[in-house]
Amino acid sequence: MHERILVVEDLAAQAELARIFLAGLGFEVRIAATGAAALEAVSEWQPDGLLLDIELPDVNGLDLLKQIQANGSDAVVVVVTASASMETAKAAIRAGAEDFVVKPYNKDRLSVTLSNALQRRALAHGQRELETRLTHAQTRLQDAEAKLSPKGFVGFIGASEPMRAVYDIIQGVARSKASVFITGESGTGKELAAEALHKSSPRAARQFIALNCGAIPRDLLESEIFGHMKGAFTGATSDRVGAAKLADGGTLFLDEIGEMPLEMQVKLLRFVQTGIFSPVGSSKPVQVDVRFVCATNRDPMLEVQAGRFPEDLYYRLYVVPVELPPLRERGQDVLLIARDFLARFAKEERRGFRGFSSTSEAMLMAYPWPGNVRQLQNVVRNIVVLHDGEVVSPDMIPAPVNRPGAAPPIAAPPIAAQQIRAERRRAEDAPTQSLAEMVASAPEYIEPETVYVPPPEPVYQMPATPHPITYAAPFAAPIPPITYAAAPEMEIMPLATMERRLILAALSRTDNDIPRAAALLEINPSTVYRKVSAWRKEGLMPA
Amino acid sequence: MSDDHRFAAHLAEDLSPEDFRHVLGLLRDDLVKLTGHLEAAAAAGDEAVFRKVAHGIAGSASTAGPYELEQAARSAMTRPSDGPPLIAMAADIRHMVDAVLVRIEDTLREDGADA
Incomplete structure (x- = not known):
């Protein structure tokens, strides 16, 4: 392809000669007789070079040169002048010209000047292209290193095959605006995956807003997502911006989306389709640019088939699925994560731990971790809080991780677990059903996370003898921790009473933070809200 | 006139006879137009336009090689504010342009006859 030269010259003989x-x-040559015509030609024809007369009828040639360059053209410019003064030459170069020629010029002079200028341009382009390639190569190398590194990828730790596949998907989809649906068992790091996606995307400079749909009372969910106007409902004492607006230009992560009430899912569908919503109490629509990332620990397709999740919304959100593997399928990641937690918690708690003994590591590797990374985190935290030393020895590892062969069952197929989980959720939705009834009505197999008893942290401590429970200060020491070994000696009481005590203990432990208490109990926060509300009505706890 | 002939000959070396005649014809038209603009600027006392047009004449003259005309145009380009009157300078340049136009016509006629 011939290089393109635009001759900017108002005198016909000069232009034609050039x-x-x-x-x-x-x-390939075109002629522009005025500055305006030159600007248009540069924009539309995109020449490689300009032969620019310094005196034009409508504009000074040097001013035109500055304007062309300000418009982003990278065409090389050779200024033509009838004045051979050094001032003119300096002014031309200062204005951004590559070179200049003085009239009269012959063909050879023009050829040398222009060819040199174009060669310098080509070299500069080549250098820029090399730099770009180098940058891309470095980025790819960093990505590859990140995936291979034990430190993992954007907050994740682990280099196992299943996790590398996850990193690949996250990287692949990060640049697009496509909605992402993250599935995985509880504790596998769904929010971490959503955040990694956000941080890897062009939206990284804007907000990542995470909302746990299951942790928010149904009545408040719409306000949490869309915001509300002052006076929209009792207690709305001022305007409040919702998550949708906060996430404008960024990412909105809706965790436990399956917990969202159906009527709210319909409103969400409208928002996902149009990007438009109205805050509660306002009829004024608000348009935002939001990327949706959703997560659930249910099987979304089963939820659709069961009529608990709108099909339209499913297809809007389930564009790119990311399935996080359970920890038991991540091989050596268990140790990488455990070591990272150990280092982090040892620093926080000012302990001297530097690693695990080989036997301890073997115990960690042998355990199936039904509570996934969250459970591993709790176990390591427990070790660090209760012990000190340089090496974590087997006697420091709490039950049930320290009991070979006593691990909770985890062999049930995932779908069965999903179904049981769904059954449990449905049971939770029945406001009068107690935990005892739920357990009684559940299939024989109970999902591991519901029977797993974490290490002996105070939250699980129970009173030695029954005594009145108060919400503010429920229990007194000394209280033996519940362990599998101690369990047979526990006081036997109605399951509903036990349930209430356990929930109140969790609330006390978390300063009445219901989502955190629910996380400790590994149940849905809405269950806690509902229970607390019912107990208050029954006078079983202060209003 | 010897300078005129030498440069016109040099220009002819870079161009085909057809292009040579074409460029000379355009040059003639440019000089006629520019000289008219120069006289108008002088009559209006517009020094800025006068210098700008003189720049165009100098460039055109240099292309074809009429050295005296080029020098006169350059003097007009750089004329000090207390220099010769604009109208007088324009008249001098007109005189030289007329001579160049005759020379161009002769060259075109001779070149056409040769061709």
């Missing part, structure tokens, strides 16, 4: 010379040198 055109003949340049055409003879193999260039």
Whole structure:
């Protein structure tokens, strides 16, 4: 392809002479007689070079040169002047010209000047291209290193095959605006995956807003997502911006989306389709640019088939699925994560731990971790809080991780677990059903996370003898921790009473933070809200 | 006139006879137009336009090689504010342009006859 030269010259003889010379040198040539025509030609034709007369009828040539360059053209410019003064030459170069020629010029002079200028431009382009390639190569190398590194990828730790596949999907989809649906068992790091996606995306400079749909009372969910106006409902004492607006330009992560009430799912569908919503109490629509990332620990397709999740919404959100593997399928990641937690918690708690003994590591590797990374985190935290030393020895590892062969069952197929989980959720939705009834009505197999008893942290401590429970200060020491070994000696009481005590203990432990208490109990926060509300009505706890 | 002939000959070396005649014809038209603009600027006392047009004449003259005309145009380009009157300078340049136009016509006629 011939290089393009735009001759900017108002005198016909000069322009024609240049055109003949340049055409003879193999260039494709166009002529612009005014500055305005030149600007238009540069924009539309995108020449490689300009032969620019310094005196034009409508504009000074040097001013035109500055304007062309300000418009982003990378065309090389050779200024033509009838004045051979150094001032003119300096002014031309200062204005951004590559070179200049003085009239009269012949074909050879023009050829040398223009060819040199174009070669310098080509070299600069080549250098820029090399730099770009180098940058891309470095980025790819960093990505590859990140995936292979034990430190993992954007907050994740682990280099197992299943996790590398996850990293690949996250990286692949990060640049697009496509909705992402993250599935995985509880504790596998769904929010971490959503955040990694956000941080890897062009939206990283804007907000990542995470909302746990299951942790928010149904009545408040719409307000949490869309915001509300002052006076929209009792207690709305001022305007409040919702998550949708906060996430404008960024990412909105809706965790436990399956917990969202159906009527709210319909409103969400409208928002996902149009990007438009109205805050509660306002009829004024608000348009935002939000990327949706959702997560659930249910099987979304089963939820659709069961009529608990709108099909339209499913297809809007389930564009790119990311399935996080359970920890038991992540091989050596268990140790990488455990070591990272150990280092982090040892620093926080000012302990001297530097690693695990080989036997301890073997115990960690043998355990199936039904509570996934969250459970591993709790176990390591427990070790660090209760012990000190340089090496974590087997006697420091709490039950049930320290009991070979006593691990909770985890062999049930995932779908069965999903179904049981769904059954349990449905049971939770029945406001009068107690935990005892739920357990009684559940299939024989109970999902591991519901029977797993974490290490002996105070939250699980129970009173030695029954005594009145108060919400503010429920229990007194000394209280033996519940362990599998101690369990047979526990006081036997109605399951509903036990349930209430356990929930109140969790609330006390978390300063009445219901989502955190629910996380400790590994149940849905809405269950806690519902229970607390019912107990208050029954006078079983202060209003 | 010897300078005129030498440069016109040099220009002819870079161009085909057809292009040579074409460029000379355009040059003639440019000089006629520019000289008219120069006289108008002088009559209006517009020094800025006068210098700008003189720049165009100098460039055109240099292309074809009429050295005296080029020098006169350059003097007009750089004329000090207390220099010769604009109208007088324009008249001198007109005189030289007329001579160049005759020379161009002769060259075109001779070149056409040769061709």
